[in-house]
Amino acid sequence: MYNAEGLYFFTGKQPRRPRRTRQTSADNVTSPSNRDTLGLLDHFEATEASASTPGLNMEQLKLELQWIMHTHKLLARSEETRKVWELVVLQEALKAPFLMHGILGLSALHLSRLREPESQSRWLSVAISHKNIALSIFSEQLSNIDHSNVKAMMSFAGLVVAFGLGSVLSSGTAEGPSLNSLIEIFHLSRGVQAVANKEIEFLRQSNLAPLFDVTQPEVCFPDHVITAFDRLYELNAQCGQQSVHHNCATYERVLQYL
Numbered sequence: 001m002y003n004a005e006g007l008y009f010f011t012g013k014q015p016r017r018p019r020r021t022r023q024t025s026a027d028n029v030t031s032p033s034n035r036d037t038l039g040l041l042d043h044f045e046a047t048e049a050s051a052s053t054p055g056l057n058m059e060q061l062k063l064e065l066q067w068i069m070h071t072h073k074l075l076a077r078s079e080e081t082r083k084v085w086e087l088v089v090l091q092e093a094l095k096a097p098f099l100m101h102g103i104l105g106l107s108a109l110h111l112s113r114l115r116e117p118e119s120q121s122r123w124l125s126v127a128i129s130h131k132n133i134a135l136s137i138f139s140e141q142l143s144n145i146d147h148s149n150v151k152a153m154m155s156f157a158g159l160v161v162a163f164g165l166g167s168v169l170s171s172g173t174a175e176g177p178s179l180n181s182l183i184e185i186f187h188l189s190r191g192v193q194a195v196a197n198k199e200i201e202f203l204r205q206s207n208l209a210p211l212f213d214v215t216q217p218e219v220c221f222p223d224h225v226i227t228a229f230d231r232l233y234e235l236n237a238q239c240g241q242q243s244v245h246h247n248c249a250t251y252e253r254v255l256q257y258l
Contacts, residue, residue: 059126063107064090071103071110075162080210088207089155096152098137102159105130109166131163142195150199151208157192158211164188229255 068086076082093100108127112120138156145153168181196203196212204212221229232255240248 060104063104063111063126066107066111067103071107074110075158078210080213084208084210088151092152092155096149096156098134098141099152099156099159101130101134101137102156102163105134106159106163106166109163113166127163131160135160145195145198147199147202150195150203151206154192154196154203154208157188157195161185161188161192229258 067090072085072089073082075085089099090103093103105127108123108130112123112127115123134156138153141149141153164181164185200212203209233252236248236251236255239245245251
């Protein structure tokens with residue numbers, strides 16, 4: 001089951017053998033390749049230094065492009081939720097500066113993981129700066145959540161969880177993968193739930209509703225994975241018939257869980 005905080009939990013249901021189906025992940029629905037997108041970002045970097053048009057912040061435009069092309073997909077579990085993070089949340093951010101800073105901060109953190117080592121520290125610094133600004137504004141509104149701001153507040157709380165997960169993997173931060181880091185992620189996730197619960201019925205009827213759909217999404221496997229599992233099932237059945245091993249049923253259950 002996948003909940004609104006962005007964390008997967010085991011459902012306890014008996015796993016099913018994967019169905020043969022064409023892969024249709026959210027990552028390849030509408031976006032160009034990583035190489036093409038990074039090339040476009042390189043173009044932004046090349047023009048950023050020479051841009052003299054008043055009112056244009058090329059760095060922020062670059063981060064918005066990163067969000068639209070790639071970063072929002074890290075929070076999606078289906079095509080419906082992908083559209084929410086890509087468009088609905090971005091539209092909310094136009095009315096809520098703290099959410100826009102959150103989007104820019106997470107995009108910068110993501111970009112720091114994709115760029116060359118010499119530019120990673122720069123993007124990490126940008127990410128932390130946007131996050132700190134966002135948190136200062138967000139905290140001021142925590143005691144006054146209503147219909148007018150709950151969508152932005154919940155969206156930002158989810159971004160904070162993602163930022164926490166990404167930060168412990170960034171070499172430029174003091175934190176690292178640890179039990180304390182994991183506990184902090186759980187605390188942040190409970191914060192998302194606390195924000196959402198204040199206006200849960202309103203959110204379930206809003207354009208953020210797909211985020212609250214706990215239906216387990218159908219998993220699609222690439223053809224070569226299906227072929228490999230089919231071969232393992234066949235080998236297991238053959239070995240059982242030839243008395244090579246006597247745990248055919250156990251091996252089949254293991255393959256199902258895999």
